[in-house]
Amino acid sequence: MAILPPGVSAESFASAIREFQDAVGRDWVFTSDDDLYSYRDHFSYIKDQPNELIPSAAVGPDSTEQVQAIVRTANKYKIPLYAISTGKNFAYGGPSPNVRGSVTVDLKRMNRILACDDKRNFAVVEPGVSYIDLYRHIQERGLNVWVDTPDPGWGSLIGNAMDHGIGYTMGYYRDHFGAHCGMEVVLPNGELLRTGMGAMPTSQSWQEYRHGYGPDPVGLFGQGNFGIVTKMGFRLMPAPEHWRNGLVTVPKRQDLIPLIEAVNYLCDLSMCGEPWYGSPLMALMGNTEFRDAAVGFNESAMDAQAASAGLHSWQVELQFYGSERTTLANWEYAQELVARKVPGARFTNGESLKTPLTREQIANTTGPYPTNMRRNITQGVPGLGIWYMTGRTEQNPNAWNETHIGLFSLVARSGEGVLQAQKDFAAVARKLDMPSLFPNALQTPVNWYQFAFLMGNGFGLGRGDTSPQGKLAATAKLREVLRENAKLGYGDYRAPPILQDDVADQYSFNDFVLRRFTEQLKDAIDPNGIISPGRAGVWPAAFRSMRGGMRS
Amino acid sequence: MRALAKLLRASIALALLQCGVAPAQQAASVDRGTDALRIKYQGSLPALLEQRTDLNADAIRTFVRRGTWSMPPFRPTEVTESDIQDIAAYLRQSSGAASRGAR
Numbered sequence: 001m002a003i004l005p006p007g008v009s010a011e012s013f014a015s016a017i018r019e020f021q022d023a024v025g026r027d028w029v030f031t032s033d034d035d036l037y038s039y040r041d042h043f044s045y046i047k048d049q050p051n052e053l054i055p056s057a058a059v060g061p062d063s064t065e066q067v068q069a070i071v072r073t074a075n076k077y078k079i080p081l082y083a084i085s086t087g088k089n090f091a092y093g094g095p096s097p098n099v100r101g102s103v104t105v106d107l108k109r110m111n112r113i114l115a116c117d118d119k120r121n122f123a124v125v126e127p128g129v130s131y132i133d134l135y136r137h138i139q140e141r142g143l144n145v146w147v148d149t150p151d152p153g154w155g156s157l158i159g160n161a162m163d164h165g166i167g168y169t170m171g172y173y174r175d176h177f178g179a180h181c182g183m184e185v186v187l188p189n190g191e192l193l194r195t196g197m198g199a200m201p202t203s204q205s206w207q208e209y210r211h212g213y214g215p216d217p218v219g220l221f222g223q224g225n226f227g228i229v230t231k232m233g234f235r236l237m238p239a240p241e242h243w244r245n246g247l248v249t250v251p252k253r254q255d256l257i258p259l260i261e262a263v264n265y266l267c268d269l270s271m272c273g274e275p276w277y278g279s280p281l282m283a284l285m286g287n288t289e290f291r292d293a294a295v296g297f298n299e300s301a302m303d304a305q306a307a308s309a310g311l312h313s314w315q316v317e318l319q320f321y322g323s324e325r326t327t328l329a330n331w332e333y334a335q336e337l338v339a340r341k342v343p344g345a346r347f348t349n350g351e352s353l354k355t356p357l358t359r360e361q362i363a364n365t366t367g368p369y370p371t372n373m374r375r376n377i378t379q380g381v382p383g384l385g386i387w388y389m390t391g392r393t394e395q396n397p398n399a400w401n402e403t404h405i406g407l408f409s410l411v412a413r414s415g416e417g418v419l420q421a422q423k424d425f426a427a428v429a430r431k432l433d434m435p436s437l438f439p440n441a442l443q444t445p446v447n448w449y450q451f452a453f454l455m456g457n458g459f460g461l462g463r464g465d466t467s468p469q470g471k472l473a474a475t476a477k478l479r480e481v482l483r484e485n486a487k488l489g490y491g492d493y494r495a496p497p498i499l500q501d502d503v504a505d506q507y508s509f510n511d512f513v514l515r516r517f518t519e520q521l522k523d524a525i526d527p528n529g530i531i532s533p534g535r536a537g538v539w540p541a542a543f544r545s546m547r548g549g550m551r552s
Numbered sequence: 553m554r555a556l557a558k559l560l561r562a563s564i565a566l567a568l569l570q571c572g573v574a575p576a577q578q579a580a581s582v583d584r585g586t587d588a589l590r591i592k593y594q595g596s597l598p599a600l601l602e603q604r605t606d607l608n609a610d611a612i613r614t615f616v617r618r619g620t621w622s623m624p625p626f627r628p629t630e631v632t633e634s635d636i637q638d639i640a641a642y643l644r645q646s647s648g649a650a651s652r653g654a655r
Contacts, residue, residue, distance in 0.1 A: 028629070030628060034617060035617075035627075035628055037617060037618060037625055038617050038618075038619075038625035038626060038627040038628070039627060040625075042619050042622075042624035042625060043624075058627070060628070060629040086630070087627060088624075090624065094624065095627070106627060106629045108627065108629035108630055109629050128629075385584060387584070387622065388584035388585075388587075388588070390622035391584070391585075391588050391621055391622040391623070392588040392591050392592060392621060393584075393587075393588070393591070394591060397591050397592075400621040400622040401622055404622075
C-alpha cells in the first residue's frame with residue numbers, strides 16, 4: 001500500500017529514496033508497510049481512512065550532516081518532509097505528518113547529550129534525547145540539576161519544547177520553549193544556522209543569553225516549519241535541597257477570585273512552584289441536587305449545599321522549593337496572605353521533605369490529605385505511570401482510549417476569568433450536545449505556564465463511540481468547539497494535525513495578518529515548501545491549496 | 553558497559569511492552585502495566601512478562617511494531633531488531649523457558 005508524496009512520480013521518488021539511502025545507509029530508510037506502521041498516529045481519529053496522515057517513507061539520520069543531505073534531496077525532488085524527535089506527542093498527532101505522503105525525518109538516533117553543566121545549570125541535547133535519558137544521565141553522574149518533565153517522560157526535550165509543551169516545577173522551567181537557550185537549525189536550503197550567542201563563532205555563552213543581537217528568529221521554529229532543529233540548549237533548575245507542600249481551601253465560589261489573586265502574587269514573586277487548583281465539591285457531583293445546582297450555575301445553591309456538607313468550594317495545593325527554612329517561611333507567608341484576603345480560608349500542612357525524595361515519598365502514600373498531585377513530576381522525575389489512564393484498568397477493563405486528544409484554551413488568569421470560562425465552556429458543550437459532565441461549574445485551570453491559565457474544553461472520545469463514523473462525528477464537534485471558543489475569546493495553544501488549521505483560524509486579527517506575514521516568510525525561506533508544510537496552519541505556496549483539507 | 557546499556561534498553565522496552573509501567577523511579581507501589589495484564593488474563597496467563605514462556609521474538613516483534621491497546625508501536629529507530637532479539641533472550645532466561653526446552 002505504498003503511497004507517494006503529493007505530485008511526485010514513482011521514478012522521482014525511487015531516485016530520492018536512493019539518495020536518502022546514500023545519505024544515512026540502507027538500514028535507516030524505511031519504506032515497507034510493516035516498518036511504516038510504527039510511523040502512524042496510534043490514536044488517530046482518521047485511522048484507515050483514505051486521508052489518514054501517513055508518510056510515504058521514513059529516514060533516520062544519525063548526524064546534522066545527514067539531516068542536511070536529506071533536506072537537499074527533498075528540495076531536488078520537491079518532497080515534503082516532516083521531522084519528529086521521539087514521536088511521542090500523543091494527543092497531538094504522535095509521529096503523523098500534516099501532509100499525507102510526506103517523508104518522515106526520524107531524529108531518534110540523534111540521541112547525544114552534548115553538555116550538562118550543574119554549575120551554570122544548562123544542558124545541550126540532540127532531538128532523540130528523552131526526558132528519561134537526560135534524567136538518567138544526571139543521576140549516573142550525580143549532577144546537581146533537575147529535569148522539568150512533562151507527564152509521560154518518554155518524549156523528547158526538543159520535540160516537546162518545539163510544540164510548546166509544559167512541565168510542573170518552578171514557573172520559569174515549566175515553559176519548555178521559554179526555558180530553551182540556543183538552537184542549531186538545518187534551514188530549508190540545507191544550511192546550518194545557530195541562534196543567540198551561537199551565531200558568534202567564539203562565544204562561550206550560547207546557553208546563557210538566548211537573544212544574541214538583532215532580530216531573534218527562534219519563535220519561527222516553535223510550532224513552525226522553518227527548519228529542523230538538531231541541537232538545543234535548555235536551562236535546568238538547580239536541585240533544591242528541600243520540598244514542602246500545603247493545602248489551602250476557601251469556602252465560597254466567589255472566594256476563587258481573591259484566592260487566585262494571592263496565588264498569582266506568590267507565583268510571580270517566584271515564591272512557590274506550580275499551584276494545583278481543584279474543587280473539594282467534586283465529591284458532591286454524585287448527588288443529584290448538587291449536580292442540578294452545578295449544571296445550572298446556581299451559585300447560592302452550590303454555596304449552601306457546600307456549607308451543609310461541611311465542604312469548601314475551592315482548593316489549591318501549593319508547593320515550595322528551597323531550604324527547610326525558606327520553604328517554611330514561604331508557606332507561612334502564603335497562609336498569611338490568603339487569610340488576609342479570604343475570610344474562612346483553611347490551611348493544612350502537607351509534607352516537609354529533604355530532596356531527593358525516596359520512592360515511597362514519590363509514590364505519595366504518606367501525605368496528610370488526599371491529592372491529585374502527581375508527585376514524581378513535581379520532583380523532576382520522569383516516568384510513564386500516567387499512561388495507565390489510556391489503558392486497561394479495573395474501572396475500564398474492556399476498552400482503551402483509542403482517541404486520545406486534549407484541547408486546552410487560554411483563559412484570563414483571574415477568578416472572574418475562570419468562573420466565566422466555566423459557564424462559557426459548559427454552554428458550548430450543551431449547545432453541541434457533548435456527552436460528558438465536563439466542562440462544568442467545578443472545573444479549575446492549570447497553571448502550567450506561570451503567566452497564563454489553560455482550561456481543557458475539547459476532550460476526545462476516549463472510550464466512547466470509537467467507530468469510524470463516531471470518530472468523524474467527534475472530530476466535527478471538536479472543530480465546532482474551536483470555532484465557538486474563538487467567538488468567546490478563548491484561543492487554543494496546541495492541536496493535532498487534523499485540527500491545526502482550525503486553531504490557526506482562531507488567530508484572525510486584521511484579516512489574518514499574522515498568518516500572512518508568516519507565510520510570506522515561509523515562501524521566501526522555503527520556496528519549495530518542503531519543511532513540514534501545513535504545520536500549525538502555516539502553508540507554503542506549493543501546498544497552500546491543501547489548507548483546510550482535513551475538514552472534508 | 554555496552555552489554556549493560558543494551559540490557560537496560562531491553563528492559564525499558566520490556567517495561568513498555570507492559571504498557572504503562574514506570575521505567576524510572578516512579579511510583580513503586582503499582583506496576584500499572586503488569587496490573588493491566590492481570591486484569592486481562594484473570595490468572596490464565598502470568599501477569600508478569602518475565603514469567604511468560606510463550607513470547608518468542610516473532611511475538612515480541614509484532615507487539616513492538618504494531619502496538620497493542622494503548623501501547624503505541626515502537627519505530628525501528630527506537631527498538632531495533634537486535635533489541636527485539638535481546639528482549640526475547642531475556643524473557644527466555646527469566647521464565648526458565650530455555651532450561652525446560654520450551655520456546
